[in-house]
Amino acid sequence: MHEKELFRGLTTQEAKQRIEKFGLNEITEKKKVSAIKILLQQFNDFIIWVLIGATIISGLMGDVADAITIFVIVVINGILGFVQEFKTEKSLDALKSLAAPTCKVLRDGNIKVINANELTIGDVVILEAGDRVPADGEIFECTNFMIDESLLTGESVGVNKTNNSKEASLIYMGTKVLKGKGRFRVTAIGMSTKMGSIADMLQDIEEEKSPLKERLDGLGKILLVLCLAICALVTILGIIRGNDLTEMFLLGVSLAVAAIPEGLAAIVTVSLALGVSRMLKRNALVKKLPAVETLGCTSVICSDKTGTLTQNKMTVKEIFVDGKHCRLDVDKIPNSPILMKAFVYCNDCNYDFSKDKLDDVLNGDPTETALIKAYFNNVDVLKNTVSNVNRVFDIPFDSSRKMMSVIVKENGREACYVKGAPERLINKCRYIHEEGRVKLLTSQKKQQILNVVENMSNRALRCIGGAYKVENLTRSESLENELIFLGIAGIIDPPRPEVKDSVIKCRLAGITPVMITGDHKNTAFAIGKDLNIAKSQDQVITGEELDKLDDKELKKRVNKLRIFARVTPNHKLRIVKAFKQNGNIVAMTGDGVNDAPAIKEADIGVAMGISGTDVTKEASSMILMDDNFETIVSAVEEGRIIYDNIRKFIRYLLSCNLGEVLTMFLATIFYLPTPMLPIQILFVNLATDGLPAIALGVDPADKDIMNQQPRSKKEGIFARGLTEKILVRGCLIGICTLLTFIVGGLYGMDLNTCRTMALSTLVMSQLLHVFECRSERHSIFEIKLFTNMYLVGAVAISILMLLSIIYIPFFSGIFHTTVLGINHWLIVLFFSTIIFFINSLYLFIKVKK
Numbered sequence: 001m002h003e004k005e006l007f008r009g010l011t012t013q014e015a016k017q018r019i020e021k022f023g024l025n026e027i028t029e030k031k032k033v034s035a036i037k038i039l040l041q042q043f044n045d046f047i048i049w050v051l052i053g054a055t056i057i058s059g060l061m062g063d064v065a066d067a068i069t070i071f072v073i074v075v076i077n078g079i080l081g082f083v084q085e086f087k088t089e090k091s092l093d094a095l096k097s098l099a100a101p102t103c104k105v106l107r108d109g110n111i112k113v114i115n116a117n118e119l120t121i122g123d124v125v126i127l128e129a130g131d132r133v134p135a136d137g138e139i140f141e142c143t144n145f146m147i148d149e150s151l152l153t154g155e156s157v158g159v160n161k162t163n164n165s166k167e168a169s170l171i172y173m174g175t176k177v178l179k180g181k182g183r184f185r186v187t188a189i190g191m192s193t194k195m196g197s198i199a200d201m202l203q204d205i206e207e208e209k210s211p212l213k214e215r216l217d218g219l220g221k222i223l224l225v226l227c228l229a230i231c232a233l234v235t236i237l238g239i240i241r242g243n244d245l246t247e248m249f250l251l252g253v254s255l256a257v258a259a260i261p262e263g264l265a266a267i268v269t270v271s272l273a274l275g276v277s278r279m280l281k282r283n284a285l286v287k288k289l290p291a292v293e294t295l296g297c298t299s300v301i302c303s304d305k306t307g308t309l310t311q312n313k314m315t316v317k318e319i320f321v322d323g324k325h326c327r328l329d330v331d332k333i334p335n336s337p338i339l340m341k342a343f344v345y346c347n348d349c350n351y352d353f354s355k356d357k358l359d360d361v362l363n364g365d366p367t368e369t370a371l372i373k374a375y376f377n378n379v380d381v382l383k384n385t386v387s388n389v390n391r392v393f394d395i396p397f398d399s400s401r402k403m404m405s406v407i408v409k410e411n412g413r414e415a416c417y418v419k420g421a422p423e424r425l426i427n428k429c430r431y432i433h434e435e436g437r438v439k440l441l442t443s444q445k446k447q448q449i450l451n452v453v454e455n456m457s458n459r460a461l462r463c464i465g466g467a468y469k470v471e472n473l474t475r476s477e478s479l480e481n482e483l484i485f486l487g488i489a490g491i492i493d494p495p496r497p498e499v500k501d502s503v504i505k506c507r508l509a510g511i512t513p514v515m516i517t518g519d520h521k522n523t524a525f526a527i528g529k530d531l532n533i534a535k536s537q538d539q540v541i542t543g544e545e546l547d548k549l550d551d552k553e554l555k556k557r558v559n560k561l562r563i564f565a566r567v568t569p570n571h572k573l574r575i576v577k578a579f580k581q582n583g584n585i586v587a588m589t590g591d592g593v594n595d596a597p598a599i600k601e602a603d604i605g606v607a608m609g610i611s612g613t614d615v616t617k618e619a620s621s622m623i624l625m626d627d628n629f630e631t632i633v634s635a636v637e638e639g640r641i642i643y644d645n646i647r648k649f650i651r652y653l654l655s656c657n658l659g660e661v662l663t664m665f666l667a668t669i670f671y672l673p674t675p676m677l678p679i680q681i682l683f684v685n686l687a688t689d690g691l692p693a694i695a696l697g698v699d700p701a702d703k704d705i706m707n708q709q710p711r712s713k714k715e716g717i718f719a720r721g722l723t724e725k726i727l728v729r730g731c732l733i734g735i736c737t738l739l740t741f742i743v744g745g746l747y748g749m750d751l752n753t754c755r756t757m758a759l760s761t762l763v764m765s766q767l768l769h770v771f772e773c774r775s776e777r778h779s780i781f782e783i784k785l786f787t788n789m790y791l792v793g794a795v796a797i798s799i800l801m802l803l804s805i806i807y808i809p810f811f812s813g814i815f816h817t818t819v820l821g822i823n824h825w826l827i828v829l830f831f832s833t834i835i836f837f838i839n840s841l842y843l844f845i846k847v848k849k
Helices: 004-008 013-022 033-039 046-060 064-093 194-202 209-238 245-259 263-281 292-298 305-309 337-345 367-377 379-387 421-430 441-458 499-510 519-529 543-549 550-560 568-583 594-600 614-619 628-668 676-690 691-696 724-745 750-771 789-807 808-816 821-849
Strands: 102-107 110-114 123-128 136-148 160-162 176-188 284-286 300-304 315-321 323-327 389-395 405-409 413-420 428-436 437-440 462-469 483-492 512-516 540-542 563-565 586-590 604-608 623-624
Touching: 004 519, 004 568, 033 064, 046 064, 046 315, 110 245, 123 263, 209 628, 263 284, 263 628, 284 628, 284 821, 292 367, 292 604, 292 623, 292 628, 300 568, 305 512, 305 586, 315 367, 315 437, 315 441, 337 367, 337 379, 337 405, 337 462, 337 483, 367 462, 367 483, 379 389, 405 421, 413 421, 421 428, 421 441, 421 483, 441 462, 441 483, 462 821, 499 512, 512 519, 512 568, 519 540, 540 543, 543 563, 543 568, 550 568, 563 568, 568 586, 568 594, 586 594, 594 604, 594 614, 604 614, 623 628, 628 691, 628 724, 628 750, 676 691, 676 750, 676 789, 676 808, 691 750, 691 789, 724 750, 750 789, 750 821, 789 808
Parallel strands: 300 512, 300 586, 428 483, 512 563, 540 563, 586 604, 604 623
Antiparallel strands: 102 110, 102 123, 123 176, 136 160, 136 176, 284 623, 315 323, 315 483, 389 405, 405 413, 413 462, 428 437, 462 483
């Protein structure tokens, strides 16, 4: 750009032409799915297809009631999924926070405020402290200019920018100006920026199905094959016996429909939706229903340090002055007014005293604001302290000197104050200020100070030294000689207070927390050790060391590593992939743009809602709206509760359906009359499969659920003895139902009475069984009955439905039942409860073993 253009900026016409050529300054979001498409996607599911097929067959065979029931369940399932996803899209729209909405730009020689998306290549943008950088560019004019690049680098230390070199002049979209003023020329906009390139990387990563989704699809296919086999077998056996073809086909179809747990898809959706609702109350926004379940089987959490494990707020933790250590979380701030002046006067922080809160008043580098907040918590006191001080000369900080110096005039007297890296500052000092006196700085005292610095650094503290002088105040770099050493401040980006407890909970739950950061190896280890994430340096690796490992070597080592330091976005992708290749289900948390590709690659990506970028939120599966790491542990618990509850109602539904099918199948094998009519089978399916199963879906968690190891990614839904439980209970239900039918015949009861008794035994035994399904690790005698009142109510409604079709003539005529007396009920209760006690005793003995 010509010097003339830098002075006047682009003309309005030039800007218009370039916008037409290069497009708007926007990060392209993934194309939003329409509401209709979201709704239709809810029905693109194998088990839903099976249910729709069952609906059509039932309707064709004249079973309109059951066809309507199944159809309603399918529709409700689709609506629930649609509402959840649609609401999430709306919530995400409200979370937009990163992009600069407006910016100051030089157009036609005048400073104008325009929408940031109207910036184009060649524009001249004016920045000052607090502004978001709206595009990538090169600085050509600046004063004391510092940028917070933590969103891109993960490091919370501000970066000085100058126009002296190409590298130091580059600034990037989304970063924030901490202090100073500057002007830059726009060199890249939208998807051509550094942030845009990271967003573009996300498009190449394919989303995988959740483990639960894969298992339910597999279950649907198995049930389809079984249903077809049952239908064919019962029909063929009936025809061989000489029964009516239409009657036997109707019976076979009824059994097939009964064998499919048509409530399964709806109950899974309801369970996930309720889990999502509970999570939202705890400030976690789930974008996709299966995300909660997947997080529940997470075995590794890869967490960004800055802003996730730590607060991204630099804080003075210790001060070394007068030869003594002061911990500010225990001791009062030491009475050292000269050291205070060195840290507060030699400081480029900007003040806005129109604000009431100190955090709002201070605007600048986090390290410099931390030094001020160590000494001041009252705005008025700070204002009185700095208002009578005038800076008359300064030597700005630079990375080679690692120091900053100022000469100030206070009450008519001039003094020089210096702050910087202690190991550099100490070599510029000839004296030391101790106990109110100035003494010669001996080599022994100098070594003592350097030992203090090393000790602080090993504890993740960033050390800033202070010094001063009141004589020979030359206006040159020689000013920084013959100084009087004052003391050291140890600064840390403190861990979030809840993180330690969260890490402990993770370990108890068998989950490995891993820290990923751009920090130095020693700093990262010190923080990781403090949080109990790592115990030894062997568990730490740097990005440079990572580059020396190929993917095979990284896969071998990754399970033993706990901290990854000095890493880039590409490193993070490799780390997540390596953990996944070892069979782990990986959750990745973070807030910066640099986290987005790894968040997308992870099984579960968790973004920060407050500090997170739009790119990261777009890539994530779940958003923590309060940026609280503790919420992740809650999400793990919710995921485990949901998966356990899904196993509970799968156990209940399949064992009950097995009992129904076995009753009819055994009767056919042994040439007995049909124990139940097709309409009665469909009633059982309606009365016992719906409400009780849904109530199981909201069952409270086992008290030890977070003391269990995570499930293997390859674990089948019937693992850990679930198949055995289903087969044992299903066979007992089928046998005892058939025995009820046989006993009724032996006592000379008519066929309708025997069928009504068999129907009642089947329903009652299933409703008793629902209480057994409440825990896999504890017997029914250890579970409190009234901790799930939804289940108690559902069972009560199912019993009322059974009594209605027996004792209300209208329904009795439809379902071909007869009134049962006391003697009939005694037989029913005997066979339904004997199953309960036999099965409970069997499980109790097995659990104790």
